[in-house]
Amino acid sequence: MPKFTILSRVDAYVDYTCEVEADDLEAAVDLAWDGDPSIRWTEQGVVEFDARHVVALDANGDEIEGYARGKG
Numbered sequence: 001m002p003k004f005t006i007l008s009r010v011d012a013y014v015d016y017t018c019e020v021e022a023d024d025l026e027a028a029v030d031l032a033w034d035g036d037p038s039i040r041w042t043e044q045g046v047v048e049f050d051a052r053h054v055v056a057l058d059a060n061g062d063e064i065e066g067y068a069r070g071k072g
Contacts, residue, residue, distance in 0.1 A: 011051040
């Protein structure tokens with residue numbers, strides 16, 4: 001019986017937190033959004049959600065078009 005390499009890709013967020021010193025909440029969010037270099041982010045983990053894509057891969061690791069399940 002043949003064997004196939006299958007990729008299952010699940011969408012996820014990688015969560016990070018930081019402490020920001022600012023005059024108010026809006027300024028803190030703006031500093032974080034703008035990528036202030038003084039901010040040190042700490043990874044909190046990965047959160048998955050149910051948007052999945054399952055497809056076969058060829059010998060080069062590329063998706064084989066023609067049949068897949070889920071969103072690509």
